[in-house]
Amino acid sequence: xxxxxxPFKIKMIEPIKMTTRLERxxxxxxxxxxxxxxxxxxxxxxxxxxxxxxxxxxxxxGSMMTGDESYAGxxxxxxxxxxxxxxxxxxxxxxxxxxxxxxxxxxxxxGGEGKIIPNNTHFDTTRANIEFxxxxxxxxxxxxxxxxxIEHPFKGNMDLIRLENLFLENRGNIPLCxxxxxxxxxxxxxxxxxxxxxxxxxxxxxxxxxxxDACRFAENAYFIKTREFGYAEVxxxxxxxxxxxYSDGCTMSAKKDAIVNxxxxxxxxxxxxxxxxxxxxxLTEGYPTYGGxxxxxxxxxxxxxxxxxxxxxxxxxIESTKYLGESLIEAGIPVVRPIGGHAVYIxxxxxxxHIPYHEFPAQSLACALYLEGGVRGVEIGxxxxxxxxxxxxxxxxxDMELLRLAIPRRVYTKSHIDYVIEILTKINLQKxxxxxxxxTKEPPFLRHFTAEMQFL
Numbered sequence: 001x002x003x004x005x006x007p008f009k010i011k012m013i014e015p016i017k018m019t020t021r022l023e024r025x026x027x028x029x030x031x032x033x034x035x036x037x038x039x040x041x042x043x044x045x046x047x048x049x050x051x052x053x054x055x056x057x058x059x060x061x062g063s064m065m066t067g068d069e070s071y072a073g074x075x076x077x078x079x080x081x082x083x084x085x086x087x088x089x090x091x092x093x094x095x096x097x098x099x100x101x102x103x104x105x106x107x108x109x110x111g112g113e114g115k116i117i118p119n120n121t122h123f124d125t126t127r128a129n130i131e132f133x134x135x136x137x138x139x140x141x142x143x144x145x146x147x148x149x150i151e152h153p154f155k156g157n158m159d160l161i162r163l164e165n166l167f168l169e170n171r172g173n174i175p176l177c178x179x180x181x182x183x184x185x186x187x188x189x190x191x192x193x194x195x196x197x198x199x200x201x202x203x204x205x206x207x208x209x210x211x212x213d214a215c216r217f218a219e220n221a222y223f224i225k226t227r228e229f230g231y232a233e234v235x236x237x238x239x240x241x242x243x244x245x246y247s248d249g250c251t252m253s254a255k256k257d258a259i260v261n262x263x264x265x266x267x268x269x270x271x272x273x274x275x276x277x278x279x280x281x282x283l284t285e286g287y288p289t290y291g292g293x294x295x296x297x298x299x300x301x302x303x304x305x306x307x308x309x310x311x312x313x314x315x316x317x318i319e320s321t322k323y324l325g326e327s328l329i330e331a332g333i334p335v336v337r338p339i340g341g342h343a344v345y346i347x348x349x350x351x352x353x354h355i356p357y358h359e360f361p362a363q364s365l366a367c368a369l370y371l372e373g374g375v376r377g378v379e380i381g382x383x384x385x386x387x388x389x390x391x392x393x394x395x396x397x398x399d400m401e402l403l404r405l406a407i408p409r410r411v412y413t414k415s416h417i418d419y420v421i422e423i424l425t426k427i428n429l430q431k432x433x434x435x436x437x438x439x440t441k442e443p444p445f446l447r448h449f450t451a452e453m454q455f456l
Contacts, residue, residue: 004315004316004319004320005316006316006320006410006413007310007312007313007316008057008410011058016044017041017042017044018044019042019044019374021371021372023042024042024370024371024374025371027039027042028367028370028371032440032441032451032452032453032454033363033367033437033452033453033454033455034448034450034451034452034453035048035366035367035370035376035377035378035379036048036378036448036449036450037450038370038376042374043370043374043375043376044373044374044375044419045373045374045375045376045412045416045419045420046375046376046408047343047375047376047377047378047404047405047406047407047408047420048376048377048378048406049378049406049408050256050342050343050406050407050408050409051215051253051255051256051406052098052255052260052261052262053255053261053408053409053411054255054259054260054261054408054409054410054411055259055408055409055410055411056259056260056261056300056304057259057303057304057307057410059303059307060259060260060300060303060304060307061300063296063299063300063302063303064296064297064299064300065296066299067294067295067296067297067298067299067300068295068299069294069295069296070295071287071290072287072289072290073289074289074290074295074298075295076295076296076298076299076302077095077289077290077295077298079298079299079302080095080298080299080301080302081093082302083301083302083305083306084265084267084302084305087237087240087241087244087305087309088241088244088250088267089241089244089245090244090249090250090267090268090269091268091269091271092267092268092269092270092271092274092277093265093266093267094265094266094267094277094278094281094285094288094291095263095264095265095285095288095289095290095291095292095293095298095301096263096264096265096266096281096285096291096292096293097262097263097264097285097291097292097293098253098254098255098262098263098264099125099213099215099251099252099253099254099255099256099264100125100126100129100253100264101264101284101285101292102251102252102253102264102265102266103125103126103129103130103251104129104132104284105266105277105280105281105284105285106211106251106266106277107129107130107132107133107135108133108280109273109276109277109280110175110176110273111130111133111134111135111175112133112134112135113133113134113135114134114173115133115135115136115173115174115175116135116136116137116138116166116170116173116174117130117135117136117137117138117174117175117176117177117178118138118139118140118163118166118174118177118178119137119138119139119140119177119178119179119180119213120139120140120141120145120156120157120158120178120179120180120183120186120191121139121141121145121156121180121183121184121185121186122137122139122178122180122185123180123184123185123213124185124384124385124446124448125446126178126180126213126251127385128445128446131445132445138166139185140158140159140162140163140166141155141156141157141158141159141183141186142155142157142158142159143159145157145183145186145187145189146186146399146400148187148334148335148336148337148345148347148350148400148402149334149337149347149350150337151337151338152338153190153192153223153227153228153338154189154190154191154192154195154223154227154228155183155186155187155189155190155338156179156180156181156182156183156186156189156190156191156220157191157192157195158179158191158195158199160195160198160199160202163177163199163202164202167202167206167208171206174206174208175208175209176208176209176210176211176248176249177199177203177208177209177210177211178210178211178212178213179191179195179196179199179210179211179212179213179247180212180213180215181196181212181213181214181215181216181217181220181243182216182219182220182223182340182341182342184215184216184342184343185380185385186336186400187336187340187343187345187400187402188216188219188336188340188341188342188343188345189336189338189340190219190220190223190224190227190340190341191220192224192227192228193224193228193231193239193242193243193246194228196212196243196246196247197246199246200246200247209248209249209268209270210246210247210248211247211248211249211250211251211268212243212244212247212249212250212251213250213251214244214250214251214252214257215252215253215255215256215257216256216257216341216342217240217243217244217250217252217257218236218240218257218308218309218314219257219314219317219318219341219342220243220341221236221239221240221243221309221314222236222311222314222315222317222318222341223318223341224239224243225239225311226318235311236309236310236311236314237309240309248268248269248270249266249267249268249269249270250266250267250268251264251265251266252264252265252266252267254301254304254305256342257304257305257308258300258301258304258305258308259304259307259308259409259410260297260300260301260304262293262297263293263297263298263300263301265291265301266281317341317342317407317409318341320407320414320417321339321340321341321342321343321344321407322339323414323417324339324344324405324407324417324420324421325337325339325344326339327417327421328344328346328421328424331421331424331425331428332428333346333351333424333425333428334346334347334350334351335347336400336402342406342407343404343405343406343407344404344405344407345380345402345403345404345405346362346365346377346402346403346404346405346424347400347401347402348361348362348364348365348379348381348401348402348403349361349362349381349400349401351365351428351431352364352365352431352434354432355434355435355436356436357381357382357397357398357401358382358397359436359437359438359456360379360381360382360383360401360436360437360438360439360453361381361401361436362379362380362381362382362383362401362402362403363379363381363383363437363453364434364435364436364437364455365377365403365427365434366378366379366403367437367455368427368434369403369423369424369427372423372426372427373419373420373422373423373426375405375419375420375423377403377404377405377406378403378404378406378448379402379403379404379448380398380400380402380403380404381398381400381401381402382396382397382398382401383439383447383448383451383453384398384447384448385397385398386398387442387447405420435455435456436455436456437453437454437455437456438453438454438456439451439452439453440452440453440454
């Protein structure tokens with residue numbers, strides 16, 4: 001079919017508060033030009049993140065009504081555990097309140113000064129949790145993944161030559177290797193099954209475990225089905241199981257591809273780290289059968305993991321994101337190609353060449369998008385990934401200056417997306433008027449969440 005429509009009906013709505021440009025100027029000024037600090041009620045279309053912002057199904061809400069809230073050994077945990085194990089086949093499964101908690105526990109156990117953890121591209125919380133343990137986080141995505149305009153079906157792939165060189169030069173200092181699927185920082189780009197398999201073979205040859213950052217595992221599986229030879233007739237759930245079979249563990253934010261508002265898990269096969277992970281989890285998240293979550297949350301995750309591997313949902317999800325991206329390209333706005341799964345990434349450096357990296361073009365564009373139309377996106381550039389490199393003490397800048405428009409799952413209709421396209425088209429016509437921005441106050445970690453900024 002030429003038109004792919006939402007494979008669901010709307011049963012409940014949330015009103016949107018309409019605002020004027022004058023009001024938005026005040027809201028942005030009060031937020032010190034940090035999009036994160038704007039109240040959600042003052043946002044018309046919120047594309048800040050797809051994390052925890054999706055709409056749950058009637059089946060998920062129904063499962064919450066039967067959630068078991070027992071402190072230890074609740075029925076909902078075992079339903080959750082069975083669902084996760086069916087998809088991943090991992091031996092040890094620990095629920096957490098969200099993905100960054102899983103990262104915090106994992107890296108606290110296996111990290112430490114002098115160690116290195118490679119990834120195709122670490123996302124913000126992953127890098128921060130690694131560096132907090134004084135471990136070095138290294139990105140090794142293929143070169144095509146650093147060029148927004150290059151067409152490549154799997155721009156999230158790991159650079160295996162650079163990875164092996166890293167292994168050779170740092171024997172004994174790499175506790176594990178990671179692959180993020182899909183590669184969020186690099187434009188939501190997928191990783192091929194062959195690359196996952198080849199990375200696993202390389203890791204095995206050096207005795208290094210391979211973990212997946214599996215936040216968007218189902219979207220990655222859909223790209224494998226539609227782009228990789230030999231998978232067109234393979235069911236999504238079977239592709240998912242094959243992906244996990246080439247790994248030794250994973251961290252997961254259930255707020256993405258489990259389509260819930262809170263939750264996550266850490267899962268792996270290694271018996272030697274099970275006890276320290278369990279003990280730290282009890283200290284920080286709670287008893288292992290609830291892991292910082294209510295039983296009803298565990299029940300909703302289990303149901304969401306079943307729904308996310310349905311092909312009609314994934315087709316709608318990927319095609320609707322593609323519609324936004326292709327419409328922006330038609331309007332002359334440069335975006336990361338090919339279009340990713342959960343978001344469209346505008347190449348702010350290309351769109352605003354008059355604003356240099358150190359004046360944060362993507363942050364300037366994010367502010368303009370909110371001012372013009374009340375639409376909230378997020379900077380994925382040198383505000384998020386810049387700052388002082390703890391290993392060198394020098395200022396670092398991101399490889400790309402991107403504005404991410406993340407699409408919440410099952411929330412917005414085509415009319416909302418058309419509105420976003422209209423606003424960005426208008427901004428593009430007057431883009432030369434946009435000014436650079438500077439940071440006036442920032443914290444030592446994850447500065448983009450709370451930094452204060454000022455236009456130049």
